Amino acid sequence: MPKVIITEKPSVAKNIADALNIKTRRDGYFEGKDYIVTWAFGHLLQLYDAKDYDAKMSKWNMDNFPFIPSAFRYKVKVDPKNKEKPDKGAEKQLKIIYSLLRRNDVDMVISACDFDREGQIIGDTIIYNLKTKKDVYRLLLNEWTPDEVRRGLQNIKPNTEMKPLQDAGISRQWADWVIGINLTSVATLKYQKGRGQALNIGRVLLPTLKIIYDRDKEIESFVPETYFKLTATFKTKNNDEYEGTYFENEEDKFKNKEMLEDIEQALQDKTATVIDKQVEQKREYPPYLFNLSNLQGYITSKYKGWTSDKVLKVAQSLYEKKFITYPRTASVVLEESLVGRAAKVLETLKKGLPYENEIKFSKLKRVFDNSKVESHSAIVPTYLIPKSLTRDEEMVYTAIKNRFIMQFMPVAEYEETKITTKVDSSEITGVFISKGKVQLVEGWKKVEQIESKDMILPFVNVNEIVSIVEHTISSHVTKPPKHHTEKTLLRVMETCGKRYDDEESEEMMDAILSGFSIGTPATRAETIKKLKDVGYITTQNKSLLCTELGKRLVETFPIKELFDLEFTGRLEKTLLDIEKQKFTKDAFMRFIFDFTANSVAKIKNEKEVTINQITTEKKQMEVLGKCPICGHGIIEGQKGFGCSNWKSGCKFVIWKNDKFLSTMKKKPTKTMVKTLLKNGVVTVKGLTSKKGNKFDANLRYEKNPDNEYFSWKIEFIK
Template sequence: MKLILAEKPSVAKNIADALKIRTKKEGYFEGNGYIITWAFGHLVQLYDAKDYDSKMAKWKLDNFPFIPSKFKYKVKSGYGNKQRQDQGAAKQLRVIHQLMKRSDVDTIISACDYDREGQLIGDSIIYRDTRPTKQVYRLLLNEWTEKEVLSGLERIKPNENMKSLRDAGVSRQWADWVIGINLTSVATLKYQKGGGKALNIGRVLLPTLKIIYDRDKEIETFQPEDYFKLAAIFRTDHNEKYEGIYTAQKEDKFKNREALDDIQRNLNEKPGEISKKEVEKKKEFPPFLFNLSNLQGYITNKYKGWTSDKVLKVAQSLYEKKYITYPRTSSIALDESLVGKTAKVLQTHSEDLPYKDEIKFKKLKRVFNNSKVESHSAIIPTYIKPKRLSNEEQIVYNSIKNRFIMQFMPLAEVEETRLYTKVGGVKGIFVSKGKVQLAEGWKKVEQMPSKDSFLPHVQKGGLVLTDSSEVTSHVTKPPKHHTEKTLLRVMETCGKRYKEDEDASTEAVLSGFSIGTPATRAETIKKLKDVGYIAFQNKNLVCTNLGRSLVETLPVTQLFDLEFTGKLEKSLSDIQKGKVTKDQFLHMIYAFTKDAVAEIKNKEEKIIHEVTSSSKQEVIGKCPACEGKIIESKNGFGCTNWKKGCKFVVWKNDKYLAAMKKRPTKTMVKALLKDKKAFVKGLTSKQGKKFNAYLSYEKNADNEYYSWKMEFNK
């Protein structure tokens, strides 16, 4: 009997379906020689500092730096309550370890995601108590379709082969714990007055903040400059008109208006001659296949209300439903071994398209290129066509599918024309540009409108007449604020070779030299907002006063340095490749942390954040459990008697409501407390349809907790 551990229940179901297993038991599937169980992502977490030493329960500068001699793990904390272990996680851990000990189980297979985090999740569960006596293998897949699961089970590898990947995951986890616990604590003690949230300090958080801070400063210190342009309208002998921009020594922007005014005065009704005509036909290639950062940038830029975190969640859902390949990838090409499989996927998705006859499969270097693949190939659809998707899933899925199909469509073609018009007595020349789309090619896939700019059909030596002219004044513009799209691109390459208008081809993987990973960048941006360091202004990201003060006050400048952070991420990538050892990396992290703590301690105390607590909090209603007061906190609506053991709380990130795309509001909770029911509008079904319903929040019969109930008639 083989025991398979999946990272999530949905993945376990995909594996069970592939193996034609229908029997589901408490915490696992069983049948056909297999047992398939699951985690819920991480089931264990690192000890808190106070778990190692009780003196760490109270923050004092003298207690830091604190680095455990040996890192230990415990069952992860409960949702919204760090003091209690998650009962669901504890229960599932017991199920997994009981299954591992079954006498009929001879093989254990970790089927967690094929990345360093997935390796860490699986190993932290399998090796939690003692090293298992049974052989442990690894299932490494890029998608969860039936064919891939069955094929992957034929190619399982010994888990020991994944030691470098595990070391990279452990190194990342321990390093972030050491830096986060020590520097967050010391910085909060040094720079914050009052209780409340700590000043969050992190290896990936701060350099990302600095990118936004630097752009804000560029905009603030930008000195606008006036410049002028001279435009003339010329008329051909066929009475066709076109515009030319005055250019001298390849420059068409001038600081001196008087010189342009002098030229303009001599232009009216003057004849001109086409001194040169350049016509160039260009082929336009489609944009590269999506990696996660490019997908997030594309969607957040194109669709209102989307964040990179939301894109990742929707893509992850599509992946777990078997519709797309692994989304947390940094690659913009496919592994060359996938040629045959890709051809079949393309055939499946081309069947019903009006331009299907134009789609031709070829083994293109732009698409199949091992040198542009790091661990996982680019994101493409699988051969399974979804029958029903929510609106959000449709947006992400169509973007991925269309980008995939574009690769195998004809190239688009444009004709670019330049006319150079010379006017007698004028030293410079007038330049006119035209562009015409000759062939749509891949642009048909998303029906991209062509921006044609026509010029009249004239030849070199042709005569024209100056019809009119105008000198216009302009002002240089400051750089634009970062959006999630531009920020993700800087994070992906650590600012290397970065230009905002560059094609994605310049974003080929830089051997791990980046800020964070595809899987963590969206979470980093979200966390910066949640902790109050940045704010969103429509699509723009800007620093808050707190974020600015932190950048300008914290003396550990290395943490803001893209080069330093990039080297840390590169080291983790090198651990994964077996080029650097875990011990070498952690030794460097510990030394850095000790120096950073000493540096903060030795600096003069300065308050950059003062937390004031309001003495009067609005009472929303009476607690149905103990008749105490219900008030709103950051995480939920709860009873003031919670310290006395009252369990009543409505969490703001309640999973039941979240499944219907709702969060509890103050109005909703007030109605629940007053009328026992609340009429809630705009709930979303699994099929993506909106509906209204009455919700009640009632105490469970067998425990002290509360559950939701729904009615459609009052």
């Protein structure tokens, strides 16, 4: 009897069908002798809106809050363009899945959604909403290569074993709904004047905003201070020169310039003696493998125009194409069970590299360590080598591949020399320190051609007398801390504000895996994007800054726990504890309900303050051209360029997020629409093909002969 496999996305269903050699594709599923593979499009079901429980909630009224349902219910996800209607695609796919689960010849359901909290509830809400009596199992994979799919299907687990993960996922979903619906509604009613976008309040949103706010305030209140340094150049008996910086009590920055001037004066006509020389050979290990936050930080700081949200999307695409392992991970090492697989991958990747003979596989503790893995191992390539990638995919894949190869290259080695020189004068109590560094073994640095800056000191002996050639006092000013970038913000979110000097330290790794964090690897990028979308933060080059609205919200909104990193970190830690069966869903939800009710009561009792004043000015609409259906004017709306006669039923529109244009990385512009309406055709430059190549084309927007909708026609320019 065939078993139904449900995946999170169509691309994953295709990977499984290919691995099982299933060729028959039907509407919404693949069908083979032993397996039927169907798919969701992420969440097909969503939680009820407040108004679905009670009609009075369709209008926001302070008296109706707090609103906490006695039981949470699910419905087909809504159409993003019309929130009053269900999404037709989701509705259709659900019917297909349910018809497959009801088939008499099907005896088992296997959820093959992503192995994480969100993936668990995507599958479970679909399966259990039907109240099926059939056995439900779970396929748990870290990559979608054919070998892994076939191996995984031999080791499926009863879905009942995933109850703790389901509880954590449901707890997160219900908690965010209760806090978001109640506090967003009440805050908007209390603190916003004028109609417009609501004042978004969220469990992860506000502490992230506070991190950026705090850094902005730190910079604002920073008072620069001037300090001075004294340097001297010494000459050896062989006429070699080297420079040293003056230190006193292990300090080389001095506020008192007069003191340094006195020392400088005392240097006149003096000699100096080398009183100490230390030469140390040091080993430099490669950075750890990537987890999602490190990958996002690396790419956003290295390349212009990248956001952490974009890095996640590209990594997810590589994962679904079977080229990398699961990207939404917090771990920077691999499970020890992956030793054989990693050796196979390395053997494939190293072929033809100029340093191939230096790459040697070994079961290293820095790479393989079960005690440092939480749920998922670090992100590494699979044994499948990509033949064609887009430019963006190439950047992310290369970073992951290089980081993996580095682990098995020789450790980089350098020699560090420290010379201590004492001026022969009783008036000068301090010493001059010189540091030099010479790379001895390049090792893993060859992979990314990391250049080491050698600072070579001349050869000197201890007790050698040297002459003083010149000396300088330089003036410096202390610098304020830098604004957060996506890289630094992700690090603070990952460790819940705890600062670690060494990003590669054991303490850092333990902190990340403790679950005491703001959000999860999967949600942090989305949080940063939402802060920009709702207008709480803005970007300047790579810097993230609080807007005036963001500042007013932090300074005025009275529920201070939501800005508190400790509070949010504890909530996230509790969700992880639910996964580990150290805490219960019921206890967590009781806390969330009480917190929400108390917060609503507090906001109601606060004095009247305006955080956001929305003024609406009637705009004079510019007519871009004539409607090809009814002849009325085409005007620009929030979501598209449409007919001004829409109230009378004219449906002509060119959506700003048009799917056809977005596949070529273009959005319609006002100029483009004007030309199209005037000439019936428009030349569009800089379109992007599926392979990432740029091209120009003529586009027409023509009515379909059999219905009232329009479709694009493309003519390539030779």
